Amino acid sequence: MTHHHFSCSTHLLPPNELVSWLNAEGSLTAMLEVKAGQPLRVKRSFEGYRPLSITQKKQLGVQGAMLNRPMLAWVREVQLYGNDERPWVQAQSIFPLPSLTGRARRLQQLKGVPIGYVLFKRSRTLPNQRFIQLTADGWQRQTRYDWYGRKLLISEVFLPAFLSERA
Numbered sequence: 001m002t003h004h005h006f007s008c009s010t011h012l013l014p015p016n017e018l019v020s021w022l023n024a025e026g027s028l029t030a031m032l033e034v035k036a037g038q039p040l041r042v043k044r045s046f047e048g049y050r051p052l053s054i055t056q057k058k059q060l061g062v063q064g065a066m067l068n069r070p071m072l073a074w075v076r077e078v079q080l081y082g083n084d085e086r087p088w089v090q091a092q093s094i095f096p097l098p099s100l101t102g103r104a105r106r107l108q109q110l111k112g113v114p115i116g117y118v119l120f121k122r123s124r125t126l127p128n129q130r131f132i133q134l135t136a137d138g139w140q141r142q143t144r145y146d147w148y149g150r151k152l153l154i155s156e157v158f159l160p161a162f163l164s165e166r167a
């Protein structure tokens with residue numbers, strides 16, 4: 001029997017300085033503003049309607065026959081800037097249309113306002129389920145939030161500039 005000794009590559013685990021950020025409960029905006037010592041700057045690269053992929057529907061908890069039904073969502077893709085000229089976080093937020101009712105309608109008119117200002121306005125933390133993985137762009141956390149019964153899917157990638165922060 002040949003024994004294969006696999007070296008535990010460091011890629012299986014995030015760097016120590018990222019672990020607390022990847023696992024943080026509560027608003028990432030608030031944490032980034034503390035680190036930056038200034039309000040977060042949001043640069044939008046896309047905002048609009050897109051059909052959800054099967055994977056995204058599964059991540060939002062859709063099951064059964066509904067998975068084969070076309071589902072539309074409002075999608076927002078941004079770069080988040082702290083106190084560096086390079087972005088710290090690349091984020092994609094997915095709001096299924098049924099989630100955009102009542103107070104959630106504001107999530108379509110945010111412009112440069114960070115989602116966190118709205119999402120965590122009344123509660124410091126929210127029920128959520130989180131998945132963490134390494135992507136080509138960096139370590140990513142995907143969080144499915146339950147915000148007053150509405151499901152939202154927010155993905156954030158911590159970019160190299162975030163880790164090389166000189167401060």
Ligand SMILES: C=C(O[C@@H]1C=C(C(=O)O)C=C[C@H]1O)C(=O)O
Binds near residue numbers: 028076089119
């Ligand atoms: C969800 C939050 O909002 C942040 C702000 C975002 C935006 O404005 O598009 C996107 C992802 C989050 O990092 C938060 O503060 O946790």
